Structure formats: structure tokens, C-alpha cells
Amino acid sequence: MEKAENISIKIPEELKQCIAFHGHLCPGLVYGYLVSQQAINILNLKRSKDEEVVAVCENDSCAVDALQVLLGATRGKGNLIINNYGKNAYTIFSRSTKRAYRFSRKQYYLYNGKHDQEFARLEAAVSSGTATKQQQKRQKLLKASDLLSKPFDKVFSTEEVEFSMPPYAPLARSEACSTCGEMTMSTKMVSAENGKLVCIPCSEKDQ
Secondary structure, eight states: OOOOOOOOOOOOHHHHHHHHHHSSOOHHHHHHHHHHHHHHHHHTOOOOSSSSEEEEESSOSTHHHHHHHHHOOOTTTTOEEEOOSSOSEEEEEETTTTEEEEEEEOSSOOOOSTTHHHHHHHHHHHHHTOOOHHHHHHHHHHHHHHHHHSOHHHHEEEEEEOOOOOOOOOOOOEEEOTTTOOEEEGGGOEEOTTSOEEOHHHHHHTO
16 A cells, blocks of 8 residues: 655644634534635624624534634524535624625535545545545545635635524523423423423423
């Protein structure tokens, strides 16, 4: 087996932050990094401390972690919405400017680096399920490096979309479930046959 040539990648500081959060470098994380940086530039965004920025992701891939780090969009704050359609597409809203852009991956990925023959072999091994962990890691490294070298508009299409801002994350007091006694967000509770409020798991046990 031929020895793999070392690859030197210049990793931007912002991407390093994403890697530290996510745990490793991979193509999915790079997709999210690219989208985040483009949204920041177009919409003149700063990292969202509250819900100033809203991200709607049409997948639940590694890319989502980059949006959390760079845009400050999180499930806990309610400004990260995941509609898992399996699409590599993301809509970023700015509440202050009332503008929104949707970024969608253009086409099937094509490697365009100098290691094209090696990548083709690795891709075939990954696709067939025969790749070793080392081969999987190498394939991800080659792809991530290639993605970072491409102009954004070669990877994603950019479209300004109609502004339709999602509502702020709802707040509601907690109530004790009448069955298990655990504190539950009142708006997530349901009425039992006796008219008392119960949590969803308890309501399902009675069915």
C-alpha cells in the first residue's frame, strides 16, 4: 500500500473553535462553517447572545454544530430550528435588519484537489462500507481540505428569501404533573380524563 502524502491545512481560527466544540474536523462541519461565515458577511452579523439571529437547518448533520458556535444559534435559546428534511440547506434570519438568506448546496460533491486518484479509492471504500477507520479519517481530511479551498458559490447557492421571522421561544411556568409529580412546562401538559394536568409520558401510559 502506498504511503499517504501528508496534507497541510491552514485552519482559520473560527473553524478551530468549531472543531473544539464538535470534537473533530469533518466535511459536514466545514459546510456549516462556510455557511456561517457567508451569513455573517452578508447580514453583518455578530454572534447571537439571545435570539437576534435565527438559523433554520434542513438537516441534523455535523454542520449544525458550526452554526451553534459561530452564529450563537442553539436549541436551548430557541433560535436554532431543525426541520430534518435531509437537505444540505440553511436559512439564516437577522431580526435587527429583518432580512433572511437561504443557502443550499448546489450539486453532488466532486473532489477537485491534487489527490484525486487517492480520494476516488477512498470514496469507493467508504461507499462500499469496507474502509478502515484510518481510511475514513483520511477521506474526511481530503474532502474538508478541498471544501476550504473552493469559492463559496461553487459549493452553495445563495438566495435572499422573504422575511418571515419565527416567533421568540415561548416561556411558561412549570406545574407538577398530577400523576408522577414531576415539574413540567405547563404548555406541554395535557388534560387527563379526570380533568387534571399530566405530563406527556404519563398521558401515554394511560392509553
